[in-house]
């Protein structure tokens with residue numbers, strides 16, 4: 001079956017099945033569209049688009065690896081300019097095998113078209129990062145995102161038993177090839193993220209190794225988003241406005257537009273490029289850069305006719321690492337902007353006390369400082 005056709009059939013299913021329980025996953029299956037949409041409705045000021053395209057730099061990493069000092073300086077200057085602004089750029093010749101990306105994208109298409117019972121074998125459990133979930137309907141009651149999500153986490157800091165077990169038992173023999181491709185993709189992304197950490201360090205005038213070393217034992221989240229077509233795309237959002245709480249995000253979007261960035265007060269679309277990966281800064285990196293670079297404010301819109309897939313890699317620090325900027329980014333002119341904290345403090349805040357939005361790091365900092373023992 002053609003992918004678009006499968007998506008179309010699935011979206012029909014979302015609106016036609018009977019709802020017979022309060023199961024969070026049935027919310028999207030509710031045939032009563034107006035009642036259904038109330039839960040998915042976002043305020044106008046949060047979902048208006050500008051119809052403009054973002055003018056982000058496209059960075060050729062071949063120049064960085066093999067290039068001269070002048071070429072390297074050109075790359076870091078372009079990245080610095082983007083990171084002082086909206087915090088997003090695209091990379092080409094990034095070293096991640098394009099066939100592997102395609103293969104993972106195919107698996108993801110297949111996964112989101114599996115029968116519900118199969119998907120539910122890997123259902124995300126409360127409080128966990130990994131697994132399959134639907135519109136976050138088990139966590140929030142309003143402003144639900146119009147999406148299905150499947151996430152996996154890879155740890156390299158020794159806290160791995162539960163996740164590894166999930167990954168191995170959930171996929172079993174049946175999906176062995178998928179498991180291996182996801183794993184290889186996660187490794188390739190981690191490698192790329194460490195290269196980007198080197199460039200970010202250089203662009204901030206910090207030792208080239210500084211951030212790379214910091215994240216060497218860091219963990220990775222692979223998150224696959226599927227946005228079904230929506231009958232009322234202007235009322236809802238696929239992913240609401242937010243800055244990623246994590247450090248660095250590397251996103252592959254299929255050829256359907258949807259990712260938008262807040263730039264000069266306008267939501268601008270990021271043009272999909274088949275050969276490129278989209279890189280954006282998250283709150284944890286902003287804290288590590290003492291706020292010199294801000295995290296990228298973004299969201300995803302949906303549309304009436306096309307399903308959309310995005311494959312998102314998030315880099316995060318190892319659980320016990322203290323997040324603080326290097327000395328040369330702190331001075332009497334630029335005092336510390338955020339307290340020392342650990343990823344687990346920040347992550348728990350987003351999951352237990354708060355909903356990720358455009359001011360999460362500021363709100364977390366205030367909350368964290370006021371909850372420290374005196």
Ligand SMILES: C=C1C[C@]23C[C@H]1CC[C@H]2[C@]1(C)CCC[C@@](C)(C(=O)O)[C@H]1[C@@H]3C(=O)O
Pocket residue numbers: 136145221239240242243244245246314347350351356
């Ligand atoms: C640690 C995480 C929390 C979220 C998933 C990862 C990294 C980004 C976060 C998220 C994607 C930002 C947008 C809102 C969110 C609720 C979502 O739409 O999925 C966020 C994730 C989450 O809290 O589960």
Ligand SMILES: O=C(O)CCC(=O)C(=O)O
Pocket residue numbers: 223225239244251253258259260298299300309310312
């Ligand atoms: O789907 C997209 O383009 C954006 C997804 C996103 O922002 C996220 O998963 O954090």
Ligand SMILES: [Fe+2]
Pocket residue numbers: 242243244298
């Ligand atoms: Fe995001």
